[in-house]
Amino acid sequence: MSLSKEKIDELQARMERLGIKEDDLTEKFILGSGKGGQKINKTSSCVYLKHVPTSLEVKCGRDRSRAMNRFLARRELCDRLEEQILGEKSKKEQEFERIRRQKRRRSRKQKEKMLAKKKIHSSKKQLRQKPFD
Numbered sequence: 001m002s003l004s005k006e007k008i009d010e011l012q013a014r015m016e017r018l019g020i021k022e023d024d025l026t027e028k029f030i031l032g033s034g035k036g037g038q039k040i041n042k043t044s045s046c047v048y049l050k051h052v053p054t055s056l057e058v059k060c061g062r063d064r065s066r067a068m069n070r071f072l073a074r075r076e077l078c079d080r081l082e083e084q085i086l087g088e089k090s091k092k093e094q095e096f097e098r099i100r101r102q103k104r105r106r107s108r109k110q111k112e113k114m115l116a117k118k119k120i121h122s123s124k125k126q127l128r129q130k131p132f133d
Contacts, residue, residue, distance in 0.1 A: 020051060020081065031044055046059065047069040049073045054081065056084070058080065
């Protein structure tokens with residue numbers, strides 16, 4: 001995935017809307033980790049961003065490219081700031097919550113209800129069977 005001019009412009013416009021200035025950001029580059037062997041251990045491609053007025057911190061090392069990580073870190077910072085300002089959960093968090101609810105165990109009462117409905121349904125199906133000759 002490469003950075004296009006449109007994506008960069010869109011991110012800058014979003015940062016302006018949220019009131020994030022480049023002067024307010026503290027940016028550091030950290031040694032990356034993960035796949036890539038010796039090369040990744042030598043290059044500082046992981047980006048650490050801190051927005052001083054809100055003290056929000058973001059660390060991004062998803063890609064091997066420093067430019068891509070800078071872009072992704074700024075986008076993540078915008079997401080977190082929007083979430084803080086609007087008080088809404090981000091799409092990612094909403095998806096996480098939805099999956100967590102789906103995986104949650106049913107209560108005893110819910111389980112009993114479900115089994116009772118299954119029993120009723122099976123008895124209906126039993127009545128549909130042809131009689132033996």
